[in-house]
Amino acid sequence: MLKDYQTTLEEYCKNNKDRARLLIKCPDQPGIVAAVSTFLQSFEANILDSSQYSEDPEGGNFFIRMEFDCPGLPEKKSQLEPGFAEIADKFKMNYEFRYVSSLKKTAIFVSKQTHCLMELLWEWQNGELMMDISCIISNYDDSRELVESLGIPFYYIPANKEIRNEVETKQLKLLKEHGIELIILARYMQILTPKFVSNYPEQIINIHHSFLPAFVGARPYERAYARGVKLIGATSHYVTNDLDEGPIIEQGVERVNHRDQVKDLKNIGKNIERSVLARAVKWHLQDRVIVSGNKTIVFS
Structure with missing residues (x-):
């Protein structure tokens, strides 16, 4: 199965060698879309998809996601990006070109519960999550086999708050060796330090087992049960130094009732967690997410 998937990856990269995405955030003003479209046309690019959003036409930010096909893109890159700088300057843009054939090198962190990891691996094997899973890191050895x-390097690094700095030093070394561009916390039950997070801004995606901002932190199902909630949920967000308060990418909920005990809430929650995390990761991989302050713009 892995060999078949590797073939699929190679075919995907080959078929998309001329495809790229342009993400833009800038102050809203007339002429932005026309200027960008004209520029891409000058490189014989065909715009396949264009989504845009204005926070407020009078003084707000403007966001664009454009996906385009450009014949000979690998050879044109060296002129495309420097050439766009003049337009970016004029409109005060924060922007980035992302190339579809450059799969993001990804590390998955997991603890004892594996339902989110298994969902990610399943969708990865089936070609739903186009990423290069470079390694998986865990503070439990249960997932090794x-x-x-699947031929993925597995690193078992025991962790707790007493040895957190030592553990993160090892983890960061591994991430650097593998050239990691995206970290997925698939129910990794350790808090990351500001030093760790600062190395990967807007590149760490977490799944929290509650419908944030409700029940931030530990034991959310127990606290939800004690509160008698009628809906439970899960939230996938980018990690910041504020616990469970980073920009939200995706959320999901499910109805429960007074008959459901804590164990029932956890079982129901597992399905929500894994689907919410998989959707958030997919949208990140497809460059559909732009962060604005502590919010996200997610283009469908």
């Missing part, structure tokens, strides 16, 4: 059966 599953991960290594």
Whole structure:
């Protein structure tokens, strides 16, 4: 199965070698879309998809996601990006070109519960999540057999708050060696330090097992049960130094009732968690997310 998937990856990259996405955030003003479209046309690019959003036409920010096909793109890159700088300057743009054939090198962090990890691996094997899973890191050894059966490097690094700095030093070394561009916390039950997070701004995606901002922190299902909630949920967000308060990418909920005990809430929640995390990761991989302050713009 892994060999088939590697073939799929290679075919995907080959078929998309001329495809790229342009993400833009800038102050709203007339002429932005026309200027960008004209520029891409000058490189014989065909715009396949264009989504835009204005926070407020009078003084707000403007966001664009454009996906385009450009014949000979690998050879044109060296002129495309420097050439766009003049337009970016004029409109005061924060922007980035992302190339579809450059799959993001990804590390998945997991603890004892594996339902989110298994969902990610399943969708990865089926070609739903186009990423290069470079390694999986865990503070439990339980997932080793599953991960290594797929040919993915597995690193067991025991962790707790007493040795957190030592652990993160090892983890950061591994991430650097693998050239990691995206970290997915698939129910990794350790708090990351500001030093760790600062190395990967807007590149760490977490799944929290509650419908944030309700029940931030530990034991949310127990606290939801004690409060007698009628809806439980899960939230996938980018990690910041504020616990469970980073920009939200995706959320999901499910109805529960007074008959459901804590164990029932956890079982129901597992399905929500894994689907919410998988959607958030997919949208990140497809460059559909732009962060604005502590919010996200997610283009469908």
